[in-house]
Amino acid sequence: MHVLVAGGAGYIGSVLVPVLLEHGHKVTVLDRLYFGNSHTKLAAELGPQRLRVVRGDIRSFDPKILEGVEAVIDVAGISNDPSCELEPDLTRSVNVDGGKRLAKLAWEAGVRRYVYSSSCSVYGHGEGLGLTETSGRHPVSLYARAKAEIEDYLLELQKAPRASGPFEGVMLRLATVFGLSPRMRFDLAINVMTKNAYVNRRIMVDGGGRQWRPFVHVRDVAEAFALALLADAKVVAGQIFNVGSNTNNVQILNLAFRVRDAVPGTEVVHAPTDPDLRDYNVSFERVRRELDYTTKRTIDDGVREVLQAIKDGQVDPDDRRWYTLKQYVFLREAERAMADLGVDGRLLTAS
Ligand SMILES: NC(=O)c1ccc[n+]([C@@H]2O[C@H](COP(=O)([O-])OP(=O)(O)OC[C@H]3O[C@@H](n4cnc5c(N)ncnc54)[C@H](O)[C@@H]3O)[C@@H](O)[C@H]2O)c1
DSSP states (O other): OEEEEETTTSHHHHHHHHHHHHTTOEEEEEEOOTTOOTTHHHHHHHOTTTEEEEEOOTTTOOGGGGTTOOEEEEOOSOOSHHHHHHOHHHHIIIIIIIHHHHHHHHHHTTOOEEEEEEEGGGGOBOSSSSBOTTSOOOOOSHHHHHHHHHHHHHHHHHHSOOTTOOOEEEEEEEOEEESOOSSOOTTSHHHHHHHHHHHHSEEEEOTTSOOEEEEEEHHHHHHHHHHHHHSOHHHHTTEEEEESOGGGEEEHHHHHHHHHHHSTTOEEEEOOOOOOSOBOOBOOHHHHHHHOOOOOOOHHHHHHHHHHHHHTTSSOTTOGGGSHHHHHHHHHHHHHHHHHHOBTTBSSSOO
């Protein structure tokens, strides 16, 4: 199958694209490459018949790149709460307008399967334990509200009659992801706690630590997307699935203790912050029952692998690009400098 992966050079995309290639798919990546291009080597090895990377924006790309595409996976966008708060108008333009544009153009181009990376954060301040896909959504951030808006949009598109045949939108509400990726993220709870334990021998816990959060390994997420691409339309079209595992619902303070135990000499400290409004404990029964999906990696596996990669120098914990907010702040400042001081698109280099 020819699959277009929007955001395919991000944290999830960088692990997902090789998995799709392993499954025999042809892949086109559409990405702004804000965090670099993790696929340069693979694309050169495989050639454009198997893997093509297009630097482009979901808000403005040429719809021609959808020609021949049979499925789209949308993992593009501004991907955490603080980065979304940085410039709310930009967030709405990318995560809402861009997300809708991509889906609409895919719909118009006759793309059949469309898999969207929603988030368990749509539950926000969840009521009770074991939230299911039919539980109420209570998003508490701009980021999560944008996710809910795209879910609603895809459900509308799903209903619209189309001459080229059915449109099969699938929404995966991902738990918070952890584990190693070529585009690393040290702003995700397990990864950042592991990094801080190793580098500072100290883990900060925000918001009291009693709040629940579900977690899932990045490779397990990639497998979920691969499954959603091929699953029976009768089971997945127009459907929402929480992606993760019941056993990986953890209270943040307990998570900190688990990471602390992996790095001797680490202390856990409460940060003097407001309560974390995000508090959700999620059921992953539906995806197990209907798609026969189970995760294979534990939280401890993730902590071990991230720790080892830092120790081995395989990943540099000081690289700005691995901190989503820092990288977006840097890009915003670079853009301002270019606007203030640039001549013919240059700042310093001789023309
Ligand atoms: N990582 C998680 O814990 C998690 C959990 C739930 C949902 N999600 C969702 O999964 C998706 C991927 O997350 P991630 O962790 O890989 O984030 P990421 O920030 O690493 O990846 C997002 C990618 O989108 C690209 N991008 C940003 N704006 C773009 C635009 N206008 N046009 C084209 N590309 C653009 C970036 O360059 C980046 O490569 C996001 O939508 C995120 O909200 C992630």
